Every structure is written in structure tokens, then in C-alpha cells.
Amino acid sequence: xxxxxxxxxxxxxxxxxxxxxxxxxxxxxxxxxxxxxxxxxxxxxxxxxxxxxxxxxxxxxxxxxxxxxxxxxxxxxxxxxxxxxxxxxxxxxxxxxxxxxxxxxxxxxxxxxxxxxxxxxxxxxxxxxxxxxxxxxxxxxxxxxxxxxxxxxxxxxxxxxxxxxxxxxxxxxxxxxxxxxxxxxxxxxxxxxxxxxxxxxxxxxxxxxxxxxxxxxxxxxxxxxxxxxxxxxxxxxxxxxxxxxxxxxxxxxxxxxxxxxxxxxxxxxxxxxxxxxxxxxxxxxxxxxxxxxxxxxxxxxxxxxxxxxxxxxxxxxxxxxxxxxxxxxxxxxxxxxxxxxxxxxxxxxxxxxxxxxxxxxxxxxxxxxxxxxxxxxxxxxxxxxxxxxxxxxxxxxxxxxxxxxxxxxxxxxxxxxxxxxxxxxxxxxxxxxxxxxxxxxxxxxxxxxxxxxxxxxxxxxxxxxxxxxxxxxxxxxxxxxxxxxxxxxxxxxxxxxxxxxxxxxxxxxxxxxxxxxxxxxxxxxxxxxxxxxxxxxxxxxxxxxxxxxxxxxxxxxxxxxxxxxxxxxxxxxxxxxxxxxxxxxxxxxxxxxxxxxxxxxxxxxxxxxxxxxxxxxxxxxxxxxxxxxxxxxxxxxxxxxxxxxxxxxxxxxxxxxxxxxxxxxxxxxxxxxxxxxxxxxxxxxxxxxxxxxxxxxxxxxxxxxxxxxxxxxxxxxxxxxxxxxxxxxxxxxxxxxxxxxxxxxxxxxxxxxxxxxxxxxxxxxxxxxxxxxxxxxxxxxxxxxxxxxxxxxxxxxxxxxxxxxxxxxxxxxxxxxxxxxxxxxxxxxxxxxxxxxxxxxxxxxxxxxxxxxxxxxxxxxxxxxxxxxxxxxxxxxxxxxxxxxxxxxxxxxxxxxxxxxxxxxxxxxxxxxxxxxxxxx
Numbered sequence: 001x002x003x004x005x006x007x008x009x010x011x012x013x014x015x016x017x018x019x020x021x022x023x024x025x026x027x028x029x030x031x032x033x034x035x036x037x038x039x040x041x042x043x044x045x046x047x048x049x050x051x052x053x054x055x056x057x058x059x060x061x062x063x064x065x066x067x068x069x070x071x072x073x074x075x076x077x078x079x080x081x082x083x084x085x086x087x088x089x090x091x092x093x094x095x096x097x098x099x100x101x102x103x104x105x106x107x108x109x110x111x112x113x114x115x116x117x118x119x120x121x122x123x124x125x126x127x128x129x130x131x132x133x134x135x136x137x138x139x140x141x142x143x144x145x146x147x148x149x150x151x152x153x154x155x156x157x158x159x160x161x162x163x164x165x166x167x168x169x170x171x172x173x174x175x176x177x178x179x180x181x182x183x184x185x186x187x188x189x190x191x192x193x194x195x196x197x198x199x200x201x202x203x204x205x206x207x208x209x210x211x212x213x214x215x216x217x218x219x220x221x222x223x224x225x226x227x228x229x230x231x232x233x234x235x236x237x238x239x240x241x242x243x244x245x246x247x248x249x250x251x252x253x254x255x256x257x258x259x260x261x262x263x264x265x266x267x268x269x270x271x272x273x274x275x276x277x278x279x280x281x282x283x284x285x286x287x288x289x290x291x292x293x294x295x296x297x298x299x300x301x302x303x304x305x306x307x308x309x310x311x312x313x314x315x316x317x318x319x320x321x322x323x324x325x326x327x328x329x330x331x332x333x334x335x336x337x338x339x340x341x342x343x344x345x346x347x348x349x350x351x352x353x354x355x356x357x358x359x360x361x362x363x364x365x366x367x368x369x370x371x372x373x374x375x376x377x378x379x380x381x382x383x384x385x386x387x388x389x390x391x392x393x394x395x396x397x398x399x400x401x402x403x404x405x406x407x408x409x410x411x412x413x414x415x416x417x418x419x420x421x422x423x424x425x426x427x428x429x430x431x432x433x434x435x436x437x438x439x440x441x442x443x444x445x446x447x448x449x450x451x452x453x454x455x456x457x458x459x460x461x462x463x464x465x466x467x468x469x470x471x472x473x474x475x476x477x478x479x480x481x482x483x484x485x486x487x488x489x490x491x492x493x494x495x496x497x498x499x500x501x502x503x504x505x506x507x508x509x510x511x512x513x514x515x516x517x518x519x520x521x522x523x524x525x526x527x528x529x530x531x532x533x534x535x536x537x538x539x540x541x542x543x544x545x546x547x548x549x550x551x552x553x554x555x556x557x558x559x560x561x562x563x564x565x566x567x568x569x570x571x572x573x574x575x576x577x578x579x580x581x582x583x584x585x586x587x588x589x590x591x592x593x594x595x596x597x598x599x600x601x602x603x604x605x606x607x608x609x610x611x612x613x614x615x616x617x618x619x620x621x622x623x624x625x626x627x628x629x630x631x632x633x634x635x636x637x638x639x640x641x642x643x644x645x646x647x648x649x650x651x652x653x654x655x656x657x658x659x660x661x662x663x664x665x666x667x668x669x670x671x672x673x674x675x676x677x678x679x680x681x682x683x684x685x686x687x688x689x690x691x692x693x694x695x696x697x698x699x700x701x702x703x704x705x706x707x708x709x710x711x712x713x714x715x716x717x718x719x720x721x722x723x724x725x726x727x728x729x730x731x732x733x734x735x736x737x738x739x740x741x742x743x744x745x746x747x748x749x750x751x752x753x754x755x756x757x758x759x760x761x762x763x764x765x766x767x768x769x770x771x772x773x774x775x776x777x778x779x780x781x782x783x784x785x786x787x788x789x790x791x792x793x794x795x796x797x798x799x800x801x802x803x804x805x806x807x808x809x810x811x812x813x814x815x816x817x818x819x820x821x822x823x824x825x826x827x828x829x830x831x832x833x834x835x836x837x838x839x840x841x842x843x844x845x846x847x848x849x850x851x852x853x854x855x856x857x858x859x860x861x862x863x864x865x866x867x868x869x870x871x872x873x874x875x876x877x878x879x880x881x882x883x884x885x886x887x888x889x890x891x892x893x894x895x896x897x898x899x900x901x902x903x904x905x906x907x908x909x910x911x912x913x914x915x916x917x918x919x920x921x
Contacts, residue, residue, distance in 0.1 A: 127218025540857025
């Protein structure tokens with residue numbers, strides 16, 4: 001029969017009563033033996049002394065008795081913990097340095113883990129996310145849709161490692177077929193990609209979803225109700241659900257929000273409910289503010305397509321438009337492979353209706369079903385590599401911190417030699433001493449972890465801002481929750497073992513005779529001194545790794561920031577509009593753009609204004625293959641990006657026109673289509689011959705038409721999609737562009753003064769034309785470039801910070817080692833001085849000893865740094881992994897800082913008084 005819990009609790013909480021009973025029993029046995037010896041004729045005092053000697057080491061017997069109890073290990077641990085607290089309280093300097101060092105190491109690791117958990121591991125905030133699955137389709141890269149279908153895909157697409165092209169969007173017909181006939185899923189729901197909309201004059205993100213979207217995810221409303229199937233019918237009333245954050249920020253959490261009319265893209269929608277707090281949909285990239293039923297795409301036109309001609313169906317209803325993304329919950333007992341086979345059969349039936357029959361299963365489209373617990377896990381591709389690199393960096397910092405604390409413990413162990421020897425002589429076992437010292441290490445790690453969690457709260461927020469700036473709009477968060485706390489506790493335990501085991505075992509191996517004879521001087525024995533130097537060497541080696549990494553990333557960032565962009569980035573203000581969302585179309589839209597341009601020209605401080613379909617370095621260019629008509633080059637094709645720009649674009653951007661002319665008033669919808677091409681594209685298609693007057697053959701897929709362009713000018717090469725890529729570009733005049741390319745124009749404003757000083761004037765100018773026209777993405781060109789380089793800035797900043805931290809920790813360890821080395825050699829130095837050694841030779845001796853340790857660490861660290869730098873070669877730009885400048889600068893910096901760290905011990909060695917040094921021994 002097992003003892004009752006009350007019995008265990010009583011034994012756990014009343015240990016002192018048990019000890020008192022044990023002491024009483026031992027004293028009883030000793031007293032009985034003393035009485036027996038007294039009866040034999042010994043004096044009472046001598047009899048008691050003889051009885052105690054016969055009994056032996058009392059404390060040893062007490063320990064053996066305690067070990068027979070249940071919970072004795074817990075009792076010992078609590079006792080060791082209390083003793084450790086008292087010991088650290090008596091050495092506050094050591095405790096503060098050790099705890100702060102560990103807090104930095106553990107805190108940075110906890111901060112990075114909070115990001116890893118949030119970005120890569122955490123599931124959607126919905127009911128039972130493990131059962132969610134994402135439905136995609138893939139095809140061989142060489143398989144193409146029939147040209148007669150004119151297929152359009154509005155979802156996410158990309159190539160995979162197995163050579164297939166993957167897409168996540170289906171037509172509305174295919175989605176309805178999946179939902180109606182798929183038996184492998186208990187729920188199938190669909191949604192469009194989040195898009196910008198004009199909601200009551202504010203630019204927000206909206207998403208169109210099926211009627212069962214919220215019920216399938218298992219979320220409950222914060223107010224009102226969420227969509228049901230009846231809301232997603234063509235004849236249903238126009239309704240909307242808003243996010244909790246949008247309700248809080250734009251409606252001040254108005255309890256009467258249900259029934260309120262929200263004007264979205266000039267269409268009134270009735271708000272029927274509020275999504276729960278923290279729910280952001282299934283796209284981790286984007287926070288959704290407004291949800292509307294799928295059938296509302298015909299009115300809201302979030303894809304920005306031209307209105308259908310009379311008698312034609314709405315664009316979103318066409319079977320050749322694949323724009324609905326699909327997820328579902330597997331039915332009980334169904335495996336993903338079974339669901340995949342069923343959905344693939346349903347999709348083939350829909351393809352047959354479109355006229356695509358006898359699809360080759362190896363090359364043609366086929367359905368794929370993947371786990372969807374994280375929704376559309378697009379963040380993994382963006383952030384996996386950065387977070388892996390950062391995890392390695394902070395791991396190195398933690399190792400350096402562990403080496404530093406281990407060094408401190410080794411040195412501190414020398415001051416406790418006499419204490420440990422006394423405890424051993426009183427009967428304590430060596431294993432018990434080691435366990436006590438390991439408990440003290442765990443206490444240090446626990447205190448460092450507790451302080452590190454506070455540090456991690458602040459650090460994780462900073463890292464989150466650097467990793468994903470607010471302008472990007474990613475839905476990322478980093479909280480110190482239970483998972484992060486558990487990770488921190490685990491790191492603390494492992495860390496305590498890493499830095500505590502060797503010093504504990506070294507301290508436990510004490511020679512009793514020599515230790516009890518000594519005066520307890522705090523000097524390292526030769527074996528411990530070698531171990532201390534080995535720890536410093538490892539710290540220097542790891543610091544070299546971080547310093548080389550920091551140098552490579554800083555040079556990469558400098559190269560990117562100083563690269564020639566082909567235009568003048570200074571004094572440029574950028575912002576975007578989307579007048580089509582406010583009902584502007586055709587000539588009315590063109591007139592609006594001209595009127596806004598005229599108003600912006602009147603703003604004080606503005607030099608020139610132009611508009612473009614895409615602004616430079618926005619990672620938002622479109623393009624395709626183009627060709628020329630030059631004999632001998634007629635078969636040459638080049639992939640080129642295009643941009644649609646206003647008349648003054650090249651002047652405003654300060655891009656040099658190399659040949660021909662700029663766009664002018666003669667370029668209209670009714671005139672010959674023209675283009676200006678880049679120097680790079682001209683060389684590719686026409687060689688050394690002038691391209692002016694020749695024809696550029698192109699296919700602007702997004703514009704839904706094909707035509708040739710007459711080349712009227714050549715402009716200097718410039719960067720467009722990003723800073724790193726050199727691309728072929730050509731430009732089309734806004735006056736000749738189809739309306740689909742007029743949607744969402746961006747303005748570029750060249751200023752005479754700081755661009756930030758004209759922001760208020762720019763807002764007033766736009767409001768004078770239309771106060772309900774929201775401005776988006778207002779920033780300077782320099783800010784946009786920095787935004788595109790956010791990952792490079794993150795790496796440069798963090799590796800520099802952690803490299804400096806590692807350098808400081810390594811030098812603190814070096815200082816401690818050299819200071820105790822000088823202390824250990826005080827007598828030797830005193831003799832040298834007495835024999836006539838000058839200060840210069842003593843200084844050289846100490847400096848040589850310290851720099852030798854640093855040199856060994858550098859020699860070990862450089863090859864390791866070269867090897868690891870190859871792993872981050874894909875993150876570098878304009879810098880080779882074996883960069884001579886960095887490989888020279890990092891060791892030199894290490895040496896310079898090391899000399900500073902050794903300076904104080906060196907000075908102390910030269911001030912040794914030989915008389916005092918000899919007396920102290």
C-alpha cells in the first residue's frame with residue numbers, strides 16, 4: 001500500500017524535526033556507551049570522549065541516515081540551494097558579473113527562440129489547427145495551358161526543388177466542386193488573397209472568404225455574428241466582418257457597430273460582426289481588416305480588372321480565372337494521400353469541361369495536399385535562413401558567456417580550497433561536494449535566466465522590428481509565453497552544466513594535507529591555470545568567428561548602400577494612390593492624375609513631380625520576354641521588366657537620356673505605340689547599332705494585349721526591382737497605357753529641401769483634389785531602399801552588436817586570467833625585481849604571455865571563420881567569403897582590445913614590491 005500524499009508532504013516540510021530525532025538517537029547511543037565505560041572505571045568526561053571516538057565521524061553517519069530517507073535528494077538540493085545563496089551573497093562582485101554575463105547569453109537566445117516559435121512553429125489561433133490542410137496544385141515547368149484559355153492565376157506561385165511549378169489558387173467552379181463533392185474533408189473553405197481597398201477613405205486590407213470560412217476555422221465573434229453560407233450567395237445582401245483591431249482603432253470599440261454601413265470601394269457593406277482578438281486570417285504575411293463574401297468580388301473588384309462588357313459574366317466568375325485559395329479539415333480516419341487523390345479526380349473533371357482532356361499525370365496539373373496548421377506558411381521561406389543564422393550567432397555568444405563564467409568559477413574555486421578541504425576532512429564525500437558546486441552553478445544559471453527573460457522581452461521586440469519592419473505589414477509577434485519560459489529553463493540547465501561541470505570536478509579534487517596547511521591564498525594551480533587559458537583561447541576563437549561574420553555583413557550592407565542605382569536617390573518622396581477603388585475610370589482617371597500632378601507642383605519645396613506604375617527598389621516589377629527587329633538579331637530574345645511612367649519621370653528621377661527623345665504630348669492612345677529602353681536592353685537586342693526607330697516586340701500579359709512598340713529613346717541603366725539585380729528594362733508612356741496599368745499609380749516627388757518637410761503639403765494637395773482618396777506607402781526613396789535591405793541591415797546590426805559583446809566577454813576573461821596569473825607569480829616577480837629586472841622586461845613578460853593566448857585563439861578561429869563564412873555566402877553581396885580585409889581587420893581588432901585588457905595586470909606586475917612579495921609567502 002502506497003503512503004498517502006500527506007505522509008510525503010509531512011516528511012518534506014518537517015525535515016528539521018527528523019534531524020532532531022536523529023541527533024537525539026545518536027546522543028542516546030553515545031551516552032549509553034559512555035555510561036558503560038564509566039562503570040568500568042573511567043572518568044565521565046573521558047568516557048564521553050572515548051564513546052565519541054568509538055562512534056566515529058558523526059556527520060558522515062548523519063549523511064548516510066539522511067540518504068535512506070525518501071526525498072533526501074530534494075532535501076539535499078534545497079539545502080545546497082540555501083548554502084549557495086549565502087555563498088553568493090558573500091561574494092557580490094562575482095555574483096553580479098556572472099549573472100549579468102549569463103543574462104546576456106541566455107536572454108539573447110530566448111529572444112531569438114521567441115521569434116522562431118512565433119514565425120516558424122506557432123500554429124494559427126483557431127480550433128484544432130493540426131487538422132487543417134492546404135490544397136495546392138502543381139505542374140511540370142514545361143507543361144503550359146492551351147493559349148485559347150488565356151489562363152490567369154492570382155494566387156501565390158513558385159518553383160519547387162523537384163522541378164515542378166506550384167500554385168495555390170483555383171477557379172470558383174473548381175472550389176465549389178471541391179466543397180460539394182469531396183468526401184475526404186469534413187469542411188472545405190476558400191478565400192482570395194488579401195488586397196488593398198478604400199474603406200471610408202482609409203486604405204486597409206480586405207479579404208474575400210467563403211460563407212463557411214469562420215465556422216470551418218472554429219473561431220467565435222467578439223461582437224455580432226460571423227458569415228454563414230447564406231451570406232455568400234449572389235442574391236445575398238452585401239455584408240462585412242471587421243477585425244478586432246480595425247474595430248478598436250477605427251471605431252473605438254463601439255458596442256453598436258453591428259448594422260453600421262462601411263463604404264468599401266464605393267460600395268456600402270453592412271457590418272454584421274467583429275472577428276475575435278488576435279485572429280488575422282490564414283495569411284501570416286498580412287493582417288486583414290475587412291472580410292467580405294467571395295461573391296462580392298464582382299462589386300468590389302479587388303483584382304482591379306476592367307468592368308465586363310454587356311452580356312459578359314463578371315471577371316471573377318470566369319472559369320479561366322484561378323483566384324480562390326483552398327483549405328480544409330480532413331474527415332476522421334482519412335489520410336492526406338486519399339484526399340489528394342479524390343480532389344485530383346474532381347479537378348480533372350473541371351479541366352475536361354474546359355476542353356483539357358487526357359492530362360499526363362507526370363507532367364500536367366495535379367492536386368497536392370499539405371499540412372496547414374500554420375495557414376499558408378509563406379513566412380518560412382522568407383525567415384528560415386535569417387533566423388537560422390541569428391540562432392547560430394546567439395549560440396556562439398552563449399558559449400562565450402559560458403567560458404567566461406567557467407573561468408570565474410575556476411578562479412573562485414582557488415579561494416574555496418580550504419573550505420572544501422575542511423568539509424572533506426569532516427566526512428563529506430567528494431561527490432557530495434561536486435553536487436553542491438553544481439547546484440551553485442545551477443543557481444547562477446537560474447538567476448541569469450530570470451534576468452535574461454526580462455532582457456528577452458525588450459530584445460525580441462527590437463529584433464521583430466528589424467526582421468519585419470512595420471511598413472512591410474507582416475503579422476508577426478514575439479511574446480515570452482510558457483513555451484519560451486520552458487525553453488529558457490532548459491537552456492539554463494544545459495548552460496549550468498556547460499560552465500559548471502569542469503570547475504566543480506576540479507574544485508572537488510583537493511589534496512587535503514596541502515590544502516589544510518595552506519593559508520587559503522587565491523592562486524591557480526598550474527593545471528587550473530592551463531584550463532583557464534584554454535577557456536580564454538576558446539573565447540577568442542569564437543569571438544573571431546563573430547567578428548569575421550560582422551565584418552562580412554557590414555561590408556555587404558555598405559556595398560549595397562553605395563552601389564550605383566542609375567538615379568539620384570536623395571530628396572525623393574514616394575507615395576501611392578489607387579483612384580480606381582474610389583470609382584475613377586477612363587478619362588476621369590487620367591484627368592485626376594493630371595490634376596494631382598498640377599497640385600503637387602504648387603507645394604512649396606517641390607522641384608518636379610512624375611508618376612509611375614512602379615517605384616524603384618520596391619520589388620514589384622513585371623515583365624516577360626521581348627525581342628527586336630534587327631536583321632541578324634531577329635531571333636534574340638531577352639527577359640525584360642517594364643514600367644509605365646509619366647512624361648517627367650526621367651527628369652524627376654535624374655536618369656540620363658542617352659539617345660533619342662523622351663515621352664511627350666504627341667504620344668497618345670491614338671498615336672504609334674512607343675517605348676524608351678535601357679542601355680542594357682539595347683545592347684542585348686541591337687548590339688552596337690542604334691535602336692532608335694526600330695521595333696520592340698513584346699507581350700504585356702497583365703494588359704491582355706499584344707503589340708509592337710517603336711523605340712524612341714535609350715536611357716541609362718538603373719536598378720528597379722531591388723538593389724542587387726541588373727535587369728533589362730523598358731518604359732511605356734502613361735498616355736498610351738491601358739486602364740489596367742493605370743490602377744494604383746505611385747508618385748515620385750523631387751524636392752529642394754528635406755522630403756519629410758513637404759509631407760504635410762503633399763497630403764493637403766491630394767486632399768484638395770479628393771479628400772476621400774487615401775495615400776499609401778508614403779516614404780522617401782532612401783527609406784524604401786533601406787526597407788528593401790532590412791535583412792542585410794538586421795545582419796549587419798546584430799552581428800556587429802554580438803561581435804562587440806563577444807569581444808568584450810573574451811577580453812574580460814583574458815583580463816581575469818592574466819590578473820590571477822600575475823597574482824600567482826607574485827613571488828617570482830618579486831625575486832626578478834630583487835635580482836635587478838627592470839619594468840620594461842616585466843611588462844614584456846606579462847604582455848607576451850597574454851598575447852600568446854590571444855594569438856593561439858586567433859590561429860584556431862580564422863580557419864573556422866573561413867569555413868563558416870562559406871555557409872552564409874548566399875547572404876553576401878560584393879564580398880567573397882574569404883575576404884582578406886575582414887580576415888586581417890578582425891584579428892587586429894582582437895589584438896588591440898586584448899592589449900587594453902592586459903594593460904592593468906601588466907601595470908600591476910611592474911609595481912610589485914619585492915619585500916612584500918617575499919614576505920607574503
